[in-house]
Amino acid sequence: MEATQTLARVPVPAMQINRELDRKSSSRSFIEANTSGVPFEEIRRDHIIPVFVKDNEPLISQSDFIAATQEAVADLFRGETILKPEIRVSHPIKGRIPEAKNKPANQLHEWERTLYYERMMFVVEVPTIYDTIGGNTLTLMVGGVKAYNLDNLYNKKGAAEHFKVFIGFQNMVCTNLCVRSDGYVEDLRVTDLNQLREGIYNLLGNYDQHRHLRQMQTLTQYSLTERQFAQLLGRCRMYNYLPPADKKLVPELLYGDSQLNSVTNDYYRDLSFCRQEDGDINLWKLYNLFTGANKSTYIDQFLDRSVNALDFTSQIQDALDNRSASWYLQ
Incomplete structure (x- = not known):
């Protein structure tokens, strides 16, 4: 696709x-x-x-x-x-x-x-x-x-x-x-x-x-419903509290509560990347909510979270495309 x-x-x-x-x-x-x-x-x-x-x-x-x-x-x-x-x-x-x-x-x-x-x-x-x-x-x-x-x-x-x-x-x-x-x-x-x-x-x-651009372009073709977004955010908040053995089985997420609060707020209010009227949000917009939240990160951790945002969103895309299961959407 x-x-x-x-x-x-x-x-x-x-x-x-x-x-x-x-x-x-x-x-x-x-x-x-x-x-x-x-x-x-x-x-x-x-x-x-x-x-x-x-x-x-x-x-x-x-x-x-x-x-x-x-x-x-x-x-x-x-x-x-x-x-x-x-x-x-x-x-x-x-x-x-x-x-x-x-x-x-x-x-x-x-x-x-x-x-x-x-x-x-x-x-x-x-x-x-x-x-x-x-x-x-x-x-x-x-x-x-x-x-x-x-x-x-x-x-x-x-x-x-x-x-x-x-x-x-x-x-x-x-x-x-x-x-x-x-x-x-x-x-x-x-x-x-x-x-x-x-x-x-x-x-x-x-x-x-070119590969980088193609990967980001495909994100525009997939969307989460409001219910799926709520499920995703709830699981994201749970991730950092998982037992170590369970956390090893889940795709890594480097974002903490303060960044997730920003993602949630911007889902409703961001002028460029907020939800649609029916609550759906495509993965390109979701990705930008994460990269936008990353601006509050200290310099020495900034790039690691930048890379993680794309990896994380692409993993969600794979789950929506039935190429893999995602703990975040279960």
């Missing part, structure tokens, strides 16, 4: 590309939670770089990670419009220079403060590669996560550093990110910038964007 999709590529004159490059990816935030937006130049110029404690050697900086991803995107998608990255950060680590160690905090000058953010996520939009699903325009997105809390800073240079890298699509109606497992490296472990670049290139080269 899969529909064939063809990505649209729009020729863009060189002068227009130059103007587009000054735009930032996404005019609205792709993640909320406790994050704030920062420009790339601020990260590169003002943020200090954590070091390995044993030898004082620096880790790969967040700005180098972003720049390496931009270079790979520009290389592999030549001729396309590529926007400036949108960057979100959280968990600030504040400090001060030694000369200001005895000053009260409210008397510190800006040049006496030091700062870096423990967690950072960014996206780079390629708006000339796009498609439409369920009346929603989706554009290609590439990005990653650097969370220093996942690294062992009490080590020395040469120890593995951890990165998350992804490629997928963003629903421009709501800025929800749509990520599939073959477009996501959950734990890219590297020891230097060259290995990081290689990992980014491998991910981008192996991603099947």
Whole structure:
């Protein structure tokens, strides 16, 4: 029942590309939670770089990670419009220079403060590669996560550093990110910038964007009744309380009560993805309710839940198509 999709590529004159490059990816935030937006130049110029404690050697900086991803995107998608990255950060680590160690905090000058953010996520939009699903325009997105809390800073240079890298699509109606497992490296472990670049290139080269779009397109062809939706939400709330042995037999769900509350609320009230008048909701809309609820997730868990939303919804689709049984709909 899969529909064939063809990505649209729009020729863009060189002068227009130059103007587009000054735009930032996404005019609205792709993640909320406790994050704030920062420009790339601020990260590169003002943020200090954590070091390995044993030898004082620096880790790969967040700005180098972003720049390496931009270079790979520009290389592999030549001729396309590529926007400036949108960057979100959280968990600030504040400090001060030694000369200001005895000053009260409210008397510190800006040049006496030091700062870096423990967690950072960014996206780079390629708006000339796009498609439409369920009346929603989706554009290609590439990005990653650097969370220093996942690294062992009490080590020395040469120890593995951890990165998350992804490629997928963003629903421009709501800025929800749509990520599939073959477009996501959950734990890219590297020891230097060259290995990081290689990992980014491998991910981008192996991603099947047409298959991803076909999978999402088929979701528009299946619907849940109001009764089935209520059954599904009830089972979702029960999942985290299942005995460990029973939970192993059920498809994984990474969403907690706060996200499920958002899904329930938006089933009735979301302007783009709410139920129909008879209470039915198609799986494309259901999927977007989950990816929308994911915006309240912290940076280091965001991509795992993004992938889980598609896996979970596709499992529901298989059950409706009688290809498998689903505990969530029993």
